Amino acid sequence: MTKQRLNNTEKKTSSTKAGLQDGYDRTTFIVKEQSVKKLKVIAIKENLFLKDVVNKALDQYINSWERRKGELKDV
Numbered sequence: 001m002t003k004q005r006l007n008n009t010e011k012k013t014s015s016t017k018a019g020l021q022d023g024y025d026r027t028t029f030i031v032k033e034q035s036v037k038k039l040k041v042i043a044i045k046e047n048l049f050l051k052d053v054v055n056k057a058l059d060q061y062i063n064s065w066e067r068r069k070g071e072l073k074d075v
Contacts, residue, residue, distance in 0.1 A: 016026040043053045066072060 017024075020026060039053050039057070040050055042048075043050045046053070062072075
């Protein structure tokens with residue numbers, strides 16, 4: 001392998017991180033169809049992206065969980 005190809009390989013970004021802002025990750029979930037449909041409607045009505053609605057819902061769940069059970073550290 002040439003030196004140039006080695007350098008390109010070292011700089012390669014994980015496909016789950018490609019094109020994303022810092023602090024974000026691309027992942028896949030299996031969820032109820034009805035939940036996805038409702039989240040899409042909420043996103044449209046609120047003029048938001050679906051990812052923003054999902055992030056807000058996840059943040060609210062995590063905050064609620066941490067208030068009841070304690071802060072998750074080292075994650």
